Amino acid sequence: MADITIKDVAARAGVSAATASRVLSGNPATSPQARENVAAAVIELDYRPNAQARALRSTHSDSIGLLVPDVRNPFFADLAHTVEQEALSEGYVTLLGNANEQKDQQDRYLDTLISRRVDGIIVAPLGDGGGSIRSLIEREIPTVFVDRTVYGIDVPSVTTDSTGGIRQTVEHLASLGHTRIGYISGPQATSTGRDRFAAFTATVAAAGLSQDPDLVYFGDFQAASGSAGLHALLGLNDPPTALLAADSLMAVGAIAILHKLGLRIGTDLALVAFDDIEWFALLNPALSVISHSVEDMGRIAVEMLLEVIAGNSPQSVVLPSELVVRASSSSPILPAASRRKN
Amino acid sequence: MADITIKDVAARAGVSAATASRVLSGNPATSPQARENVAAAVIELDYRPNAQARALRSTHSDSIGLLVPDVRNPFFADLAHTVEQEALSEGYVTLLGNANEQKDQQDRYLDTLISRRVDGIIVAPLGDGGGSIRSLIEREIPTVFVDRTVYGIDVPSVTTDSTGGIRQTVEHLASLGHTRIGYISGPQATSTGRDRFAAFTATVAAAGLSQDPDLVYFGDFQAASGSAGLHALLGLNDPPTALLAADSLMAVGAIAILHKLGLRIGTDLALVAFDDIEWFALLNPALSVISHSVEDMGRIAVEMLLEVIAGNSPQSVVLPSELVVRASSSSPILPAASRRKN
DNA sequence: TGTGGTCGTGGAATCGATTCCATGGAATCG
DNA sequence: CGATTCCATGGAATCGATTCCACGACCACA
The missing domain is CATH 1.10.260.40 (lambda repressor-like DNA-binding domains)
Structure with a gap:
């Protein structure tokens, strides 16, 4: 060598x-x-x-860090792809880190990225503003939040407005005759978990539907909690006739159990998932989703980070979300008598 | 700052x-x-x-590079996750690059990784041994091939033995009465494309099934080519009654078209895909797959790379593959008369 | 008490690329 | 034709951490 x-x-x-x-x-x-x-x-x-020697002398490394909560979540895999391609076209390499939905791994990766003197960091943060997130701010390292934000930390962000898609979904389900909509929520420690939950409760109230607190199950955005949530909701004395899952993985967990129980999606239980994943359309019946553009999110995050690196203070961006109706939520509600019991 | x-x-x-x-x-x-x-x-x-200054002086950077052909392919997303977690537990950070199935992007990323003086590189290579792959070897940069190899380049590798799973699949389909099995192949520029194709032709011949060359369509491992392949095969005068796709994305492309045409998977056409993806079991009917362990592959690749970095010459490893039968290939073949025509 | 050894420490060289500063030669102008 | 500007160039300092080397202090043994 x-x-x-x-x-x-x-x-x-x-x-x-x-x-x-x-x-x-x-x-x-x-x-x-x-x-x-x-x-x-x-x-x-x-x-x-030698990039090290160059970076040592010239204070910039032409690299950015991207920290996602879970690369195996198709949404974040797509995000990683988009960010990485966009950054590459601007002359930056992307260092991808995976927090695995764990705060200590997030801190460890942030420390590493700081040590390697990346020019900026795009992060979908978890937890509160403690730990290494604070170091980022104190060191004035260019940072952009993507998908999620942290309460009380003033950093430019690109997020999705959950309200539009969720309101459309609730109204759509109400128009099919549903009055008891179950909700599998994300964790309240994440901004997306909180926002979507708030949007759900607000629109359910506005539409005059049941606000029974038992209709909400709090999961953790991973598949197993979707399964657990489905079990909990179907076990109610008066179970929901429609279900909204706050992310794709929890929807997958719920679907697996529905299959196992032999329940028919769309007729026995209407189902809608937040996040559009390509193959959701291939399920039988095809899954209704609340769709938002991961490409826009990734592209804007990179543009925004370059702005911050250049010394500007870009405005945060909130992208819209939209209901896409497919077969899993297009049948009118069945009379209670003809629904199978769990 | x-x-x-x-x-x-x-x-x-x-x-x-x-x-x-x-x-x-x-x-x-x-x-x-x-x-x-x-x-x-x-x-x-x-x-x-400052990691740069440290690396400059001490000739190692405690980082490795991982170059995959496509992060959006769930198989490689899982691989990235496993490699990254395994490397982290050994004290290494992973720089993830995405070649996007393009040779020039692969070269560009390899150049970047060389420049950043990573301690070693794990790559699922594409193309022949030209370009930056050659530089890797000449500079004696510790390198391990994963999933794929390059003909004529002597580098330790972790790959999957396609033969076992494909033989099981062909024999399984033959036992259901199929004699004409369609095959959507990967590109012959990749070792996996070549190996799986060779295994298919050999086992079809051994089982005494049709060796009609029209039954093979050459795709590129991406979804669109699976759709094109399905169209081509169904357009034959004597179309296949069973289909094997050489990776998950091409299977997804084929399934999308089958849905559009209203053909029933498992009865109108038996279907098996190489690569097991978690949600393949959620499709209706559930998809039969040739499964191989991405966790083992990622873990072994990291262990092997650390060996090479330590100056040893580990033996290449070939992992087994295995057929998992689900509903998409469990019905006996229908008599030709009752099959719908395209 | 003198010699040999260990141990903690600081000074200085080093890694490879960039950049400030000085220099010498050519070109331009009055 | 002498003076000034311009330009390409090389020498040397620099970035931050590591590591070789030398030095002084201390202990142990003969």
Whole structure:
């Protein structure tokens, strides 16, 4: 692993290291002759600049960090893809970290990203503003929140307005005759969990539907809690006739149990999920979803972070969400007598 | 962003930078007094070592690179998750790159990873051994291939033995009465594409089934080519009665078209997909798959890379694959007359 | 008491690239 | 033709952490 340095290139090209550096960074104060010789030497030696040394001297590393709660969640996989492609087109490499929905792993990754002196960080945060999130702010490291925010921390963010999609969903279900809508909520420690829950309770009240607190189950955005939530809701004396899940993984968990119980989605129980995942349309029946654009979210987050890095203070952006009706929620409610009991 | 350096810590603790460095790296040649003072100063100043400077001096960066062809493919998302968690537990950070199934993006990312002097690289390669893959070898950068290999490049790898799962599948379909099995293949520019295709042709011949070359469609591992492949195969004069797709995304593309055409999976057409994805079991009917362990693959790849970094030459590992029969391939074949025509 | 050894410490060199500063040669102007 | 500007260039300082080397203090043993 005999590394080739800029001195080797300079020697080969018959110039000094300073001149070689100037050629490589496109400094105009170089002669055509020098440019040519250096370019040739670079190719002959297959030279790759040492990014560490460069970053050490020049205070920027041309890299950004992206910290997501769970890469296996298709929503965040898509987000990672979009951010990474968008950043690459702007000349930045993305370091992807996975907090695994755990605060200590989030802190550990943030520490690492700080140590590596990334130029900025995009994070879908969890927990309160403690731990390493605070260090980010105190060090004035350019930061953008995506999908989620943290109460009391003033950082530009790109989030989804849950209210529109959830109101459409509640009204849609009400128009089919449903009065008892079950809700599998995300954790109240996340802003998305809180916002969606608030939107649900508000619109249910506005539509005059049942506000029975037993109709709400609090999950953790992962599949197993969707299964548990479904069990809990179906076990009620007066179970819901429609169900809204606050994210795709909890919907998947619920669907698995529905299959196991032999209940028919769309007729025995209407189902809508927050987050649109490509293959939700392939389920039989196809799943109704509240859709929001992950591409827009990723693209805007990168643009916004570049603004912050440039020293500006961009406005936070809230993207709309929208109900997409498919077969899982298109049948009118059945009379209670014909519904199977659990 | 006034960065705090080791000199600030040293000054605060009343020692030299050399001593502070020794304390931080756990060098035993330090007095308890010094250790205590430095530890206190680190906390008071919220000091984070500059990873760039450290890596520059000490030739290792405690980071590895992972380059996958497509993060949105659930198989690679799972792989990324496993590798990242496993590496983290060994004290390494993972830089994730996404080649987007394009050779130029793969080269670009490899260049970046080389520049950043990662300690090693895990890559699911595409294309031949040209471009930056060659640079990796010439520079003797610790490298491990995962899922795929490159012909003629001698690098330790963790791959899946397609043959077992594919033989089981062909024999299973034959036992249901199928004689014409369609195959949507991966690209022959990838080792997995070639291996699975070879296994399919060999086992079909061994089972005495139709070897009609029209039964094979060559896709590119992405969803759209699965749709195209299905159209092509159903358009034959004598279409197949069973279908095997060489990866999950092409299976998804095929399923979408089957739904659109109103064909019933499992009865009108038996379907099996390579790669097990959690929600494949949720489809109706549930999808039969050839399953292989992405956790084992990721874990072994990291272990193997650490071996290579340590200077050893680990043996390549080939993991088994296995057929999991579900409803999409459990009905005996229908007589031709009762099958619908496309 | 003198010699040898251990131990904690600080000074200085080092890693590779960038950039300030000074220099020498060519070009331009009065 | 002499003076001034311009430009390409090399030398040297710099970024922050690590590590080699040397030094002084201390203990132990003969």
